[in-house]
Amino acid sequence: MRPLLSLCLGLAFQLTQPVAHAQNMTTLALHQAAAGNNSHRIQQLLQNGGASAIDARDAQGRTPLLVATQSNQVAAAKALIEAGADVNAKDNIEDSPYLYAGARGHQEILQMALSHGADLRSTNRYGGTALIPAAERGHVETVRTLINAGVDVNHVNRLGWTALMEAIILSDGGPRHQQILQLLIDAKADVNLADKEGVTPLAHARQRGYSAMVEMLTAAGAR
Structure with a gap:
C-alpha cells in the first residue's frame, strides 16, 4: 500500500504544480499591469481566469490595487476596483488602497475607494x-x-x-x-x-x- 500511496501523492503533486505556476504568473502579471497603469491588460487577465488573483499579494503583502494606488495609476485602479478589488486590503505595514490614497492625496482613487466600501474606521x-x-x-x-x-x-x-x-x-x-x-x-x-x-x-x-x-x-x- 505504501508504494501505491507514494505514487498517488507524487502524481497529485505533479498535477498541482502547473496550476500553482499559472496562478503565480497571473499574480505577477496583474501587479506589473497595475504598476504600469495598463488597464486593458488588467481586464484581459481578469477575464481569462485571473479573477481569483485580484487581491493576491506580492512579497510586501501588496495587492495589485495597492500597487496601482502607490503610483497614483488611476486607470489601473479603476479597472481593479470596478472588478471587485478590496479597497481595504492591507499590506505588511498596514497600508490599504483607501488609507494610502487618503494619506497621499490621491483624490480620484480615494473617491473610487469611498464609493466601493472603504472602511472609514480603518x-x-x-x-x-x-x-x-x-x-x-x-x-x-x-x-x-x-x-x-x-x-x-x-x-x-x-x-x-x-x-x-x-x-x-x-x-x-x-x-x-x-x-x-x-x-x-x-x-x-x-x-x-x-x-x-x-x-x-x-x-x-x-x-x-x-x-x-x-x-x-x-x-x-x-x-
Missing part, C-alpha cells in the same frame, strides 16, 4: 485614520472629502494626536494647513483635546508662532 500602523496624515501633509481637498465622507474628526492615533493636532504640530502653519484647520473646526473637531503630555492645540500653535492658527483656535473657543 487605521494605519500609527493607529490613525486616513484623515490624520491627510491633514498633516496639507491635502486640503482630501481632508474635505474625508470629513464629508464621515471620518471621525476626533480620532486619536497612537501618538496621542488628532487630525487637528497634526495640522498644527507637523505643519509649517501656512495657508494650506490653515485651511485644513478651519475645515476641522467647522466639522466640530475638539479644539481643546490635548496630547499625551496635556498640551493643547492652542499651546502648540503659540509655541510655534503660528499667529493665524492661534486666532482661528481662539475664535473657536480654544483654551
Whole structure:
C-alpha cells in the first residue's frame, strides 16, 4: 500500500504544480499591469481566469490595487476596483488602497475607494485614520472629502494626536494647513483635546508662532 500511496501523492503533486505556476504568473502579471497603469491588460487577465488573483499579494503583502494606488495609476485602479478589488486590503505595514490614497492625496482613487466600501474606521500602523496624515501633509481637498465622507474628526492615533493636532504640530502653519484647520473646526473637531503630555492645540500653535492658527483656535473657543 505504501508504494501505491507514494505514487498517488507524487502524481497529485505533479498535477498541482502547473496550476500553482499559472496562478503565480497571473499574480505577477496583474501587479506589473497595475504598476504600469495598463488597464486593458488588467481586464484581459481578469477575464481569462485571473479573477481569483485580484487581491493576491506580492512579497510586501501588496495587492495589485495597492500597487496601482502607490503610483497614483488611476486607470489601473479603476479597472481593479470596478472588478471587485478590496479597497481595504492591507499590506505588511498596514497600508490599504483607501488609507494610502487618503494619506497621499490621491483624490480620484480615494473617491473610487469611498464609493466601493472603504472602511472609514480603518487605521494605519500609527493607529490613525486616513484623515490624520491627510491633514498633516496639507491635502486640503482630501481632508474635505474625508470629513464629508464621515471620518471621525476626533480620532486619536497612537501618538496621542488628532487630525487637528497634526495640522498644527507637523505643519509649517501656512495657508494650506490653515485651511485644513478651519475645515476641522467647522466639522466640530475638539479644539481643546490635548496630547499625551496635556498640551493643547492652542499651546502648540503659540509655541510655534503660528499667529493665524492661534486666532482661528481662539475664535473657536480654544483654551
